[in-house]
Amino acid sequence: MRILSCLLIFIIAVSAQAMNVVLDPGHGGNDRGATQGLFTEAEITLQVANLVAIDLKRDPRFSVYLTRETDRYMSLEDRASFANKKSDLFLSIHVNSSSDPRASGKEIYFQNQLLPDEESLFLASRENKTMKSEREVTRAVSLNLKSKKNLNPEVRAIVEDLERNHRFKLSGIFTEKLFFHWGGGSQYRRHSIRQAPFFVVSNIDKPAALIEIGYLSNKKEALNLVNPQYQKKIAKGIYHAIISFKEFIDNQAEKSLN
Numbered sequence: 001m002r003i004l005s006c007l008l009i010f011i012i013a014v015s016a017q018a019m020n021v022v023l024d025p026g027h028g029g030n031d032r033g034a035t036q037g038l039f040t041e042a043e044i045t046l047q048v049a050n051l052v053a054i055d056l057k058r059d060p061r062f063s064v065y066l067t068r069e070t071d072r073y074m075s076l077e078d079r080a081s082f083a084n085k086k087s088d089l090f091l092s093i094h095v096n097s098s099s100d101p102r103a104s105g106k107e108i109y110f111q112n113q114l115l116p117d118e119e120s121l122f123l124a125s126r127e128n129k130t131m132k133s134e135r136e137v138t139r140a141v142s143l144n145l146k147s148k149k150n151l152n153p154e155v156r157a158i159v160e161d162l163e164r165n166h167r168f169k170l171s172g173i174f175t176e177k178l179f180f181h182w183g184g185g186s187q188y189r190r191h192s193i194r195q196a197p198f199f200v201v202s203n204i205d206k207p208a209a210l211i212e213i214g215y216l217s218n219k220k221e222a223l224n225l226v227n228p229q230y231q232k233k234i235a236k237g238i239y240h241a242i243i244s245f246k247e248f249i250d251n252q253a254e255k256s257l258n
């Protein structure tokens, strides 16, 4: 119970301040991600992340950080460790691609304890392929554990378990908010909210989600994805989802105080 109340006090303390949001535009530099003619995922994700950042910067309830602000390469390990230092909430932005030119629509991923389906595993392996080496991955994961090294192992295991479950729950709530506030094409929820072992989402100790904003392999959707008006619509949807998530956290904190 004591651990639970400590965790609660921590959540209340965090929610009273501005929320630190880390936006992660996928790919960049030599890693272009998905492509369609001259259009690249690296460019589109940066444009959309910048639009979301403009809204968040104007809003005193948030502080916003981008893992990259220019078209440069950044490893997944560096993105995760940046997010672990800076974020209360993390969102990685990507563009999808498929061998089926008809595939379209958004997909939002978070980590939970369910087994991912095969398609999600395939997508995760594609998005994770820029990782340097197994050793780098192990190092990045162990960074998370260092801060709790002074706790006795039994207490540490309980704290980590509570934190993990809490994080899964909040990440799930954030993906729901992204789904409902989305400004793009409508789709069935069960096709849109999924889970997959993306490196950046799995190695962050805060609520985190990864959004694939559409398919660059679909010619019609590709034209939308590079259209500044459509990008603004997506960005507004993401911004409102982040506001709604912050309001949820603040309400929870208020309820526990009453």
Ligand SMILES: [Zn+2]
Residues within 6 Å of the ligand: 026, 027, 033, 034, 041, 094, 095, 127
């Ligand atoms: Zn990607």
